[in-house]
Amino acid sequence: MDHVDNILKQWRQERPDLDVAPMATIGRVKRLNHALIRAMEKTWAKYGLTDASFDVLATLRREGAPYALSPGDLMASTMVTSGTMTHRINQLEKAGLIERVKNPDDGRGFLISLSQRGFELIDEAVVAHVETQAQLVSGLTVDQRAQLDELLKQFLAGLEQA
Amino acid sequence: MDHVDNILKQWRQERPDLDVAPMATIGRVKRLNHALIRAMEKTWAKYGLTDASFDVLATLRREGAPYALSPGDLMASTMVTSGTMTHRINQLEKAGLIERVKNPDDGRGFLISLSQRGFELIDEAVVAHVETQAQLVSGLTVDQRAQLDELLKQFLAGLEQA
DNA sequence: CACACATATCTTGACATCAAGACACTTTCG
């Protein structure tokens, strides 16, 4: 009987006409996401990073050399709007972790590339990050994780196409 | 090979020393949460509500008569900080959907109660909300949903105690 | 070539959120 079960119980009492079963699934995804972010933030903070800045630096780092993408590519990878990405890039540029260079192939655009400091920072931070993540999933067995991954993947596939 | 699989592939190429398997689970929870909120927002907007305002009104509504809780109780239910809750309450009060009354039993506190309009609005909005949620989980079979619920519940239980 | 349309990014303005701390009232305990 966790928090979410309790919410369902309340609704069933108050509105027995409604089918609230989907609320359990969706509610737990929300709470889980919240708890995971809260936990991961502590690790990011050790490196002066946030969800937003880690996200951008990690996207550039895992891309491989030369560690550069356009703001548009970054937007697509990180699911934020253009205004948000502009803001993230401004903050990271101010911090000296990335550089903005004119895209030689398209005068409308830029390329965002990791600075030397940005590369070194993310390369170190990601090690601590994966350790934190390993800790966070440690309540599930390896089999359970595989099962969960598969279910989440299918759930997501159904949504993202629609 | 979804977006998350691709991220893992990139990391394994760039940093084969790291165990990035947990990133898949956590990353999918994040994307799933994002997609679900995006979809549910459309329904809330039809009633002039947002994630934040729906959350508060629904918490009061499912509580049952007399549809009142303290800001502290609301904070605990909704996982936000006190500043955020104060802000949410101010907005809803301005909109005439809730009322703030002095708590007769504790001079430090208040009780937040649904106004007549607030009650009617949430009682109608929640019907559309559960329909939207039913639609969102429709990509999974009933068995899969039960499995997923169980895994999410255990995952969450491991995190929230720690 | 010139005009219309498309695309990439940035700007603006409105909110939502958090952390930290302020403030008022309550409770506890000597």
Next chain:
DNA sequence: CGAAAGTGTCTTGATGTCAAGATATGTGTG
């Protein structure tokens, strides 16, 4: 009873986000 510690809520200041629209460059068509 009165001081100290605890608790409930609000305030402040900094960020992050989005939607909508502005701006500049690129592309296609007649």
